Amino acid sequence: MLEIKKIKKIYQMGKVKVEALKGVSFYIDKGEFVAIMGPSGSGKSTLMHIIGCLDQPTEGNFIIGGKDVSKLNDDRLAEIRNKSIGFVFQQFNLLSRTSILHNVEIPLIYAGQKSKQRRKLATQVLESVGLGDRVKHKPSEISGGEKQRAAIARALVNDPLIILADEPTGNLDTKTGEEIMKIFDKLHQQGHTVIMVTHEAEIAEHAQRIIHLRDGLIEKDEVKT
Amino acid sequence: MIFEIIKLAIDSLRANKLRTLLSMLGIIIGVGAVIAIVSIGSGAREQITAQISDLGSNVINILPGTSKGWGGSISASSVEVFTLELADYIEKASPSVKRVVPISQGSGLLIKGNFNIQTTIIGTNTDYQVLNNYNLAMGQFVNEGDLDTSRNIIVLGSGLAEELFGSNNPLGEKMKLSYQERDYLFTVIGVMEEKGKGLAGDLNEQAYIPITTFMKKLSNSRFVSYYMAQANSGDEASAAVGEIEYFLIKYLDDEEKEKFNLLSQDQILDTISSVTASLSLMLGGIAAISLLVGGIGIMNIMLVSVTERTREIGIRKALGAKNKNIMSQFLIEALSLSGMGGLVGIAFGWLGAYAIAQAGKWPLVITPISVLLAFGFAVIIGLFFGLYPAMKAAKMDPVEALRYE
Numbered sequence: 001m002l003e004i005k006k007i008k009k010i011y012q013m014g015k016v017k018v019e020a021l022k023g024v025s026f027y028i029d030k031g032e033f034v035a036i037m038g039p040s041g042s043g044k045s046t047l048m049h050i051i052g053c054l055d056q057p058t059e060g061n062f063i064i065g066g067k068d069v070s071k072l073n074d075d076r077l078a079e080i081r082n083k084s085i086g087f088v089f090q091q092f093n094l095l096s097r098t099s100i101l102h103n104v105e106i107p108l109i110y111a112g113q114k115s116k117q118r119r120k121l122a123t124q125v126l127e128s129v130g131l132g133d134r135v136k137h138k139p140s141e142i143s144g145g146e147k148q149r150a151a152i153a154r155a156l157v158n159d160p161l162i163i164l165a166d167e168p169t170g171n172l173d174t175k176t177g178e179e180i181m182k183i184f185d186k187l188h189q190q191g192h193t194v195i196m197v198t199h200e201a202e203i204a205e206h207a208q209r210i211i212h213l214r215d216g217l218i219e220k221d222e223v224k225t
Numbered sequence: 226m227i228f229e230i231i232k233l234a235i236d237s238l239r240a241n242k243l244r245t246l247l248s249m250l251g252i253i254i255g256v257g258a259v260i261a262i263v264s265i266g267s268g269a270r271e272q273i274t275a276q277i278s279d280l281g282s283n284v285i286n287i288l289p290g291t292s293k294g295w296g297g298s299i300s301a302s303s304v305e306v307f308t309l310e311l312a313d314y315i316e317k318a319s320p321s322v323k324r325v326v327p328i329s330q331g332s333g334l335l336i337k338g339n340f341n342i343q344t345t346i347i348g349t350n351t352d353y354q355v356l357n358n359y360n361l362a363m364g365q366f367v368n369e370g371d372l373d374t375s376r377n378i379i380v381l382g383s384g385l386a387e388e389l390f391g392s393n394n395p396l397g398e399k400m401k402l403s404y405q406e407r408d409y410l411f412t413v414i415g416v417m418e419e420k421g422k423g424l425a426g427d428l429n430e431q432a433y434i435p436i437t438t439f440m441k442k443l444s445n446s447r448f449v450s451y452y453m454a455q456a457n458s459g460d461e462a463s464a465a466v467g468e469i470e471y472f473l474i475k476y477l478d479d480e481e482k483e484k485f486n487l488l489s490q491d492q493i494l495d496t497i498s499s500v501t502a503s504l505s506l507m508l509g510g511i512a513a514i515s516l517l518v519g520g521i522g523i524m525n526i527m528l529v530s531v532t533e534r535t536r537e538i539g540i541r542k543a544l545g546a547k548n549k550n551i552m553s554q555f556l557i558e559a560l561s562l563s564g565m566g567g568l569v570g571i572a573f574g575w576l577g578a579y580a581i582a583q584a585g586k587w588p589l590v591i592t593p594i595s596v597l598l599a600f601g602f603a604v605i606i607g608l609f610f611g612l613y614p615a616m617k618a619a620k621m622d623p624v625e626a627l628r629y630e
Contacts, residue, residue, distance in 0.1 A: 054543060054623045075547045082545020093540045093627070097240050109229050110545040154544070 001193065002028040002051070002162060007060035009046050020046040022216035023060070028162075028195065033188040035204035036197045038213035045166075047213065048197045052087060052164050053080045065161050082110050086155025090167035092147040094139040100126065100150045101135040107158045125153040129183060145176035152183055156192075163187065165196040169203055181206050230550070234558040237530075238565075248526040249566035251519020252606070256570025256599045257577060258512035263595040264578035265585075266505030272587035273497050277490050283459045284356065285466055286488040287315070287325070287452040287473075305448045306477065306484050309436070312452055314476065319454075319468035321461040326352045327449040329439045334403040335432060337389045344385060345431045346404065348439025348449075356455045359428070362386075364396045364415030367435045375437040380415040384429035402432075404443045462489055513602070519566065520606035527559050527614035538618055539626025552619035559611020560604065567603035571596055 009021040020043045028034055038044040049055035050062055053069055056077075062070045069080055086107075087093075094103045104122040113121070126135055129149040134142055139150070148168060155163050165184065169177030185206055188194055196207060204210050212220040238245045289306050312325040329348035334341050353359075354366045362383060371378055379402070386395050395413045402409045411434065420428045440446055456465035466489050470482070477484050531538070538551055575591060582589040 049624050052543070054627070075549075078542065078545050078547040081543060087543050089627075093536070093543075095537055095540065097236065106541065107544045109226070110541075110547070110550060112226060115229075158545075 001030045001065065002195075003061075003063040004047075004051075005061040005063070007047075007050060007057040007062060009043070009050065009055070010058045020216055021050075021057070024213075024216070024218055025060075026211060026218065026221060028193065030161075030193055031188075031191050032209060033184070033194045033207045034196070035207035035210045036195065036213060037199060037201070037204050037210055038219075039199065041215075042213040043216040044197050044199075044213050048164065048166055048195075051162075051195060052085055053077045078110075082107055083158060084161040086158065086160040086163045088148070088151050088155050088163065088165040088168045090170040092139070092144075092151050092171070094147060094150060094154075096139050099136055099138055100131065100142070103139070103150060104154045104157050107154065111158060121157055122153070125157045126150070128156075129153045143176075144172050145179055148172060148176075148180050149183065152180075152187075156187075162193045162195055165194065167198055168196065169198075169200070177203070227553075230553050230557050231561070233554055234561045237558060238561060244526060245562065248522050249519075249562055249569065251515060251522040252563050252566030252603050253519075253570040253573060255512055255516030255519050256567045256603050257573035258515060259509055259599040259602075260571060260574025260591065260595055261577040261581070262505060262508040262512055264574070264589065264591045265581050266501055266508075267590040267592065268578070268582050268587040269585065270498065270501045271590055272585075273501075274494060277494055277497075283323075283456040283462045283465075284490050285454045285456065285462065285469065287454055287469060288486040288488060289451065290479075290482065290484045290486050305446075307449050307452060308447055309440075309449065311476070312449075315452070315454065315469055315472060318472040318476075319465060321456050321465040321468055323455045323457050324352050324356060325452050325454045326350060326356050327436055327452055328353070329436055329444060329446075329449045331404065331439075331444060331450075333432075333443070335385065335389065336401040336403060337398070340389055341403075342385065342388060346402070346439070346443070347431055347433045348436040348443070349433060350436055353433070353453075356453055359420060360418045362416045362418040363394075364413070366415055367433060371435045372437050375435060375441050377409060377411045377438060377442075378414045378434065379411040380417060380433040381413060382417050382427075382429040382431045382433075383419040384427065385432055386413075386416040409442060462491060516599075516602055516606055519603075520563070520610040523559055523562050523607060524610035524614060526562075527555060527611055528617070530558070531555060531614045531618045534618075535621065535626050535629040538621050539623050539629065542621070542623035543627060548619040551621075552615045555615035555618045556608070556611050559615065560607045563603045563607025563611075564600075566607075567600040570603065571600060574599070 004024055004026050007021055007024045008019065011018045011020060024047065036044050036047060046055070050057055057070050060070065061068050064080065065084055069077065072080070094100070095106070101119070101122055104126055105118045108118040108121060123132070123135060126132060129152055131146060131149050131153065134146060134150070139147055142150070168184070169180055172180060181203060184194055184196070196203070198204050209221070209223045211218060212222070287307070307327065309327055312327045316322055316325045326349060331346055332343060333346040334343050349367065350372055351366065351368055354361075364380070366380055367378070370376075379400070381389070381395065389395065389400070390398065395416060398413045400411055400413065402411050417428070417433075436449065440449070454465065454469060456462045466487055470487060473485050474480060474482065479485065541551060578591060579589050
C-alpha cells in the first residue's frame, strides 16, 4: 500500500549539507493507523512532506498504491496529492474568503468534477463530520474544532488512499482535541488508512502503531496489540 | 474548469474592492483617454472638413503676398496689387476658372439706436453669394445696379440682424456704419441665412456691402483685399491653381511669387488633416503611456497579491492544483483587472467624447476600431504584466508556501 525504501533527504543550506533523513524504510498496510513521533529536528516533517508528495526524496524510493512516485514531475505529483492523499494540517489551512462548502469542494475542482456533483459530495462529507448546518459559514465564523472537522471533510472528499494529519490537535484545547481524535478513531474503524505526525504521546496513543524518529533515522517501530 | 477559475478570479477581486478599483484606474484612464482623444480628433476633423466642403472644394483664395522687410522696415502684406480689373483678367485668362470674386474687408462699427456692434464689413459683388453657396433668409443680396451706383445698402449676417433688430423686420431700416472715424448711413436690404462657423470666423457676424461702395467711400482705395476664385469643378481645382499662378507671375512680373499667394481648399484640408492627425497621435501616445503605467500598476498589485496569498497557493497545491491551475488563476485575475478596466474605460471615454462633442458642437464619432484597439491593448497589457506574477505563483514550492506565515 505505502512503502518507504531507504529514503534519504539532503538539504543544501549554503555550503553546508544537512541530512534530514538518513535512510528510512518502512511499510504501511491498508487500514493501518500509524503515528510518526519524534522531537523537533528528527526529520518527521520532512518525512511527512515526502509521504504527502509535497517533496521528493534525494535518494531511495517511495511507493504509494503500487506506484513509485519518487521521480515524478510536478504535475504528476499534484495528481497523486489530489487523488490519493487527504491532508489535515495543524493550522487547519482553510481558505478564509470562501464558505466551508467551497473549501471542501476545492479538491474536487482540481479533480475536474462537475459543479452539481461537487456540491452533493461536499455536503455529504460535511454532514458526516457533523457540520451539515455550517456549510454556508466562512471559516472565521466557526470554532477551532469545527474548522478542523471541515478540514477533515476536505481531506475525505476525494476518497484518498491515505489521510495524512500533521499535528491535528496542535491548535486545539484538550477537550476539542479529544473530539477530533475520536473522528480519526472512527475513520480508522471504517477502514481508512491514517498517518499522523505528532509529538504528543497522548495523541499518538490513539494509533495502533507508532514510528519513533530521531536524527533522521527510525529509533523504534512499535505495534500495539 | 476555466469557468471555475474565472469565478475564482472575480471572487478574489471582489474581496478587495478598493484595491481592485485603484489598480484598474490606470487602465481606465488610459483606455478612456485613447477613445475620447481619437473621437474628439475625428469629430473635429469631420466638422472642419464638412465646413470646408460646404464652401466648395473648388474654391481657391488668391491672397496678396507678404513683402520681405527692407532694411529696418517691417515686412507687411503687399495689399496694393489686386484691383477690380485684375479679377476680370484672371477670370478671362484661366479656362478652368468659373469666376473670380473680389473682396475688400475691414472692421467697422454698426450703430442702430442705442446698440452698436464692432464687426467685419465685407465689400463684394453679386457672385460672392453664389460662390459661397450662401442663401438669403430674407430680402436680397448686392446686385449689379447697387454695384454700378455704389449704393449705401447693407446685407446683414443672421447673428447681426438678431442682435440689432431682435424680432423686428430689419428690411428697409436705416442704420449708421462708422468706418475709420467717419459715419455713413446704410439701408438694410437683406439678411443672410444662418451658417455654421467657418475657418474665417463667424459668417453670421459679418455684414456685406457693394464692393464699389467699400472702395469709393469707405477705404478710398483702388485695391481690394483678396480674391476668391472658383474652379469649374473640384477636379479642375488644381488646373485652375496652375493657370492662375501662371497668369499672375506674368502679369505682375513676379517670378519669385512674392506679390501673391494661392490657397486652395485642398491645401487647407491637407494642412488641417495633418495637424489634427499629429495632434491625435501625440495625445494618443500620451494615453498609451498611461495604459503602460496602468499595466505596471497591475503587475505591482499582482505581485503583492501573490506574496500575500503564498499560503493559499500552498494549500491549493497540497489539494491537487497543478502549476498551470495556479498560473491560470493569477493570469485570469490580471486579465480580469485589465479587461474590466478596459470596459469601464470605454464607458468613460464614450461619455467624455460625448460631453466634449456637445460642448464643441461637432458630431460624436466613435470608431469601432479605436474601441477595439484600446480594449485589445488593455488586455494585452494585462496579459503581459500578469504573466510574471502568475509564473512566480505557479513555480512556488508547496512546502515553502505552506510554511509561509
